[in-house]
Amino acid sequence: MKIHTIVVLTLFLSGVLTSCGTSRAYEPVKVVPNALYRDIPLDSASIAQITWQDFFSDVHLQELLELGLARNLDLKIGLERMHSASALLKQTKAKFLPSVAVGAGMKQSRMSENQSFGQMKNATTYDLFATMSWEVDVWGKLASSKRAAFYKLLQTNETQQAVKTQLIAQIADYYYQLVALDRQQVILEQTIENRAEDVKTMQRLKESSVVTGAAVVQSEANYYAAQADLPNVKRQIRTIEHALQVLIDSSGAVIPRGNFDNQRIVQPITVGLPVQLLANRPDVKAAEMEVASYFEEVHVARRAFYPALTLTGGTGYSTYEFKQWFSTTGFFANIAGGLVQPLFNKRLNKTRLEIAKANYQEKVYHFEKALLVAGQEVSDALYSYQTANEQEEKRALQVEKLHLAVDYTKKLLLYHSSTNYTDVLTSEQAYLNAQIQQTKDWLLKWQSTIKLYRALGGGAK
Numbered sequence: 262m263k264i265h266t267i268v269v270l271t272l273f274l275s276g277v278l279t280s281c282g283t284s285r286a287y288e289p290v291k292v293v294p295n296a297l298y299r300d301i302p303l304d305s306a307s308i309a310q311i312t313w314q315d316f317f318s319d320v321h322l323q324e325l326l327e328l329g330l331a332r333n334l335d336l337k338i339g340l341e342r343m344h345s346a347s348a349l350l351k352q353t354k355a356k357f358l359p360s361v362a363v364g365a366g367m368k369q370s371r372m373s374e375n376q377s378f379g380q381m382k383n384a385t386t387y388d389l390f391a392t393m394s395w396e397v398d399v400w401g402k403l404a405s406s407k408r409a410a411f412y413k414l415l416q417t418n419e420t421q422q423a424v425k426t427q428l429i430a431q432i433a434d435y436y437y438q439l440v441a442l443d444r445q446q447v448i449l450e451q452t453i454e455n456r457a458e459d460v461k462t463m464q465r466l467k468e469s470s471v472v473t474g475a476a477v478v479q480s481e482a483n484y485y486a487a488q489a490d491l492p493n494v495k496r497q498i499r500t501i502e503h504a505l506q507v508l509i510d511s512s513g514a515v516i517p518r519g520n521f522d523n524q525r526i527v528q529p530i531t532v533g534l535p536v537q538l539l540a541n542r543p544d545v546k547a548a549e550m551e552v553a554s555y556f557e558e559v560h561v562a563r564r565a566f567y568p569a570l571t572l573t574g575g576t577g578y579s580t581y582e583f584k585q586w587f588s589t590t591g592f593f594a595n596i597a598g599g600l601v602q603p604l605f606n607k608r609l610n611k612t613r614l615e616i617a618k619a620n621y622q623e624k625v626y627h628f629e630k631a632l633l634v635a636g637q638e639v640s641d642a643l644y645s646y647q648t649a650n651e652q653e654e655k656r657a658l659q660v661e662k663l664h665l666a667v668d669y670t671k672k673l674l675l676y677h678s679s680t681n682y683t684d685v686l687t688s689e690q691a692y693l694n695a696q697i698q699q700t701k702d703w704l705l706k707w708q709s710t711i712k713l714y715r716a717l718g719g720g721a722k
Contacts, residue, residue, distance in 0.1 A: 307533025541718025
């Protein structure tokens with residue numbers, strides 16, 4: 262009857278105190294200033310909603326991305342961190358349950374004459390028992406601890422998604438660098454062939470006394486200059502191929518790629534609203550989940566000032582005769598409940614609370630910075646795309662005119678004495694430089710598009 266009374270009173274007290282000790286829940290951020298994107302026109306549509314399979318239509322790139330997502334070592338490391346965070350959450354949930362232990366023992370003792378008072382001098386005790394200890398979550402400390410672990414798990418998951426979006430962007434960036442370098446290699450090889458023909462032409466013209474020996478030498482120098490540029494392009498291709506092999510964890514793998522002229526950027530390019538960054542950018546979401554986790558840690562530290570309610574109990578059998586081990590005469594049981602209020606604890610609880618508050622505020626600032634950086638990245642990437650697009654259009658006109666200039670100067674060299682091979686050399690070099698720069702403009706446009714896609718959170722879905 263007494264045990265029943267203790268249990269009822271304890272549960273009643275814990276229920277009353279729990280209702281009084283419920284902590285305030287974390288409220289997610291829902292408003293973001295529209296000025297985050299500066300002067301960019303706002304639209305509800307965003308390329309971040311497009312899956313990477315639809316955003317990157319090149320089949321060779323898609324194969325590389327699938328390999329990277331399946332085999333990249335950074336993603337595997339992140340997955341193990343998620344497993345750790347999940348295990349921690351399970352452990353915090355288990356804190357709501359009582360701790361139970363069982364044991365068995367035998368104790369043999371010999372007492373002196375003075376101790377035994379004429380009774381048994383030798384005694385053997387057999388014990389079989391179970392003990393229980395349960396901390397009742399009166400003030401919500403355990404609940405806050407569980408929520409903190411839950412937010413940590415969400416943070417780890419979002420961090421993993423951020424690694425994924427970065428990986429997709431990096432693989433795509435390397436891929437289009439290779440496509441651009443392949444194009445440069447083709448341009449140089451065609452230029453080398455053309456200049457080899459120029460050397461032969463100059464030699465024939467010299468034999469006809471149309472040009473001097475200086476023109477022949479200049480044409481040969483022009484030919485070797487183009488040859489000298491080719492190894493550098495091949496070196497860059499090899500370096501980027503190795504970098505891609507590391508990302509997809511496939512050392513020595515062949516990196517297939519598509520044709521330069523067949524690449525298409527998805528249209529239209531739209532950025533959506535700044536508030537969508539909260540839902541689309543995994544690194545921003547990870548920063549907010551970290552804020553939420555430390556918000557709950559403050560509650561945990563604050564609840565350490567309150568008294569802890571603990572229930573303990575035990576039951577089992579104890580006897581001097583092994584054969585009577587499970588007899589009713591050897592049965593025992595006990596239960597107790599207690600409140601422990603910390604008074605003087607060497608400032609431990611106060612220090613813990615101050616540190617928790619400082620850590621929470623630090624994470625708030627970190628989240629605000631992450632949001633600002635995300636907005637800046639979107640603004641910069643979109644502006645870079647717009648300028649690269651304009652630059653590419655103008656470069657195409659320049660290449661067209663320089664191609665005509667090369668044809669004109671070669672014809673003038675044959676029919677006008679006022680034109681020498683220096684004019685041809687100048688026009689050819691300008692044409693080659695413009696072609697190479699055209700591939701760089703094309704690459705810059707793609708890189709800006711990829712950066713914008715990642716900055717908006719593209720690739721996480």
